[in-house]
Amino acid sequence: MQYKSVLFGLFATLSLLSLGGCSTTTEATVTQKRQAVQTMNDKVLTELFTLKPSVRSQINSAPGYAVFDNANVNLILASFGGGYGVVTDNQTGQQTYMKMAEVGLGLGAGIKDFRVVFVFHNEAVMSRFVEKGWAFGAQADAAAKAGDKGVAKGGEVTVDNITIYQLTESGLALQATVKGTKYWKDDELN
Numbered sequence: 001m002q003y004k005s006v007l008f009g010l011f012a013t014l015s016l017l018s019l020g021g022c023s024t025t026t027e028a029t030v031t032q033k034r035q036a037v038q039t040m041n042d043k044v045l046t047e048l049f050t051l052k053p054s055v056r057s058q059i060n061s062a063p064g065y066a067v068f069d070n071a072n073v074n075l076i077l078a079s080f081g082g083g084y085g086v087v088t089d090n091q092t093g094q095q096t097y098m099k100m101a102e103v104g105l106g107l108g109a110g111i112k113d114f115r116v117v118f119v120f121h122n123e124a125v126m127s128r129f130v131e132k133g134w135a136f137g138a139q140a141d142a143a144a145k146a147g148d149k150g151v152a153k154g155g156e157v158t159v160d161n162i163t164i165y166q167l168t169e170s171g172l173a174l175q176a177t178v179k180g181t182k183y184w185k186d187d188e189l190n
Contacts, residue, residue: 034097040067040069040115044167055119058163063089063122063126064087065119066087066118068115069115070083070100078104085116096130098130099185099186103180104180119165122161125162133182
């Protein structure tokens with residue numbers, strides 16, 4: 001029994017450290033926080049274009065796109081996560097900084113640090129995402145990756161005129177969850 005308590009405590013600590021590592025620093029200035037988001041945005045797009053070069057032309061011809069950095073923790077029957085990102089309007093060049101949080105129910109265990117790219121195929125969908133920001137979905141995936149080692153399943157899906165790409169940065173997770181995800185404008189950075 002004590003062995004299970006120690007394992008749970010270690011897992012909970014690792015989970016909190018993982019979530020804390022993917023948010024922008026609270027002591028940083030607004031300019032530094034925006035720069036951190038821009039650096040993440042550029043890194044994720046470079047990685048995605050390397051893995052799937054055709055996405056570059058898809059993004060360039062779309063009304064806009066979004067890039068998010070996200071961490072997810074799944075503890076047996078519940079999952080939760082959080083992150084940040086930016087939506088870029090290709091027509092105006094305007095960028096909207098956003099936050100996200102998710103909760104879900106399902107079977108699984110693990111920690112997963114991943115990036116998500118949304119390609120908006122029409123202006124109304126992008127506007128609705130920025131203004132209303134709510135998404136609901138199901139997820140079933142497996143990831144076992146740390147840095148450049150390991151494998152990760154994720155992929156690509158198109159829903160409601162949005163193509164979504166997921167890249168796993170690091171993590172160890174096996175999960176099947178139904179979750180709600182909320183995206184909203186970051187009042188501090190906009």
